[in-house]
Amino acid sequence: MVLTYDGTFEGLLSAIFETYRLKIAVAEIIPKDEWQNSLFEHPTHVATNEEWAKRVLIGVQKKSSKKATKLLYHCFLSELPGISMLIFDFIKKSVNSNIDITDNFGDDTVLQLHQIKKKIGREVHRMHAFVRFQCTKDDIYYSVIEPDFNVLPLLNDHFEKRYPAQEWLIYDVKRHYGIFYNKDKTEYITFEDDTQLQYRQLNESVLDESEPEYQILWKSYFDNVNIPERRNMKLHLQHVPKRYWKYLSEKRAQF
């Protein structure tokens, strides 16, 4: 049997709950959007049920630990193919075990999840480093990203702490949503039409007057601190893989 869900973490947990409630064996749990029609299988869709989702999380927490639920959530954000089943596997193992399995690296499921979490952590760290804000006329500091994984939900804490007194917006163009902080709290937002959004300079008409100048100053700073006698591109690329260059105004030839 194949179960589909709406693509949210709660949705996945609801589907997992359903397998226990109906005592069914499933071949696959998969986001609805990813399901490829097949002649032989007719998937059953499970609607998201907050209550069920919560019960699954509490179950995992009781059997294993809070760390385990965090691990599952972070891994879920990877959006990797098969991640739903991996999470399902972990939960099954956790339910069947009498001890906390979160750090049982000898287990293949657990090991794989930890490896994925590490990748997520690295991406989060890169976003902390490579997000570049542009200041708009309304004094909103604005940034566009396109991370490898869906890490936006993990970014607000860092940026709230760093910029408590300025309004900022970080928008994921790949996934079409953003987080907006209004000096009080962070909210999710979606633009109806985000085709105009780019990493590069926003339209001059919406930018604060001084913004282009600061970008130029930063680029000129960056160019100047380089020591040509010590050039080492291999090391450079190791730190800033090419796919991240688009974020960095200092890496652009011109504006």
Added chain:
Amino acid sequence: MNERVKEKLEILSDAAKYDVSCSSSGSNRKNTKGGLGNSNGVGICHSYTEDGRCVSLLKILLTNHCIFDCAYCVSRRSNDVKRAAFTVQEVVDLTINFYRRNYIEGLFLSSGIFKDVDYTMERLVRIAKELRTKHKFNGYIHLKAIPGASDELIHEAGLYADRLSVNLEIPSEMSLKKVAPEKNYKEVYKPMNYLTGAIQGFKEEKTAIRSTPKFAPAGQSTQMVIGATPENDLTVLNLADNLYQQQQLKRVYYSGYVPISSDNRVPTLKQPPVIRENRLYQADWLMRFYEFKVDEIVNEVHPELDLELDPKAAYALRNPHLFPIDVNNATYHEILRVPGVGVRSAKKIVSARRHGKLRFDNLKKIGVVLKRARFFITCADKEFNLLGKDPLVIRQIFTAPSRQKAGFNQLSLFG
């Protein structure tokens, strides 16, 4: 902001870039209400230069005007370069605006000496003070404490900065006098001693009274230029060791001399001594994290670091009688000395062996680099004991054919 600021930034970042201490770590400032920024232990690298160095701070000089004439320095009085000076306001604006855009973790401000030492120091302090008080800036601030500055100014600097550094610049006073006639060790040690005392004092007070303000919470550091004068590694490392022990410095930076100067008091090098610099950093790590005494790394018999071999491997090959070490019985201190075993692996070995004797496979999982370590250890299932062979043979295996990467001071090279 205008063209002039851009030009100043070009001149004054260019002149500051040879100072290598750029780390923004070690401090802990929480954001305050309505404030800007925080610093939380490990600094973030927001970009990397093409030479692979981390860009985390806005590193500039307040001015490159200078009344001194140090041969190794581009800003020296007798050098014909474009001069510029920022105003206090310009530095504050640049810092705030770069920080708000997430370009940087904070400011690293140094300066040439215009007029006199205190006149210059006073301005550095004023910038830090404005950032902290007027702009509630909680990002990282590293100020240069200028040799010879008054205790009062140094004290004030400590109240606003996260880290202060006084640069020794040249690893012996005799050489220093030759290349920097206006400088002497006494003037360098004066602010350094003051800071050592004050940092210690504030720390003690802090444990007694929690509301004690912060004083240079990320400590103090210094820098030495390597290769501009004839000191050997023994002198350099002895000096560094002394600074760690006596002055409780957080970091000593070694800066391979970049041949920027046409001054005939310093040698003309084809290239900066990057490999030597890297070896010095490795030796420095051995002293700080691997429980090595300085004379185990360099001594009268071996006054120079081996350029072909990292200093830990060099130590092991010089002391074959100490190996192999049985990972199941040896002390933590002994395990740390095995080439291919890092601090983390050593700790894991010590805790893992409580659950049972460690075998070859366990060591692999723990992260020991067996390619190197195998010559120096025994474990439950394998007696390598290959050191019975000639250390010279091992040396050959270690140095050929894949050459160590040079010019890389991230110290991933003990593996």
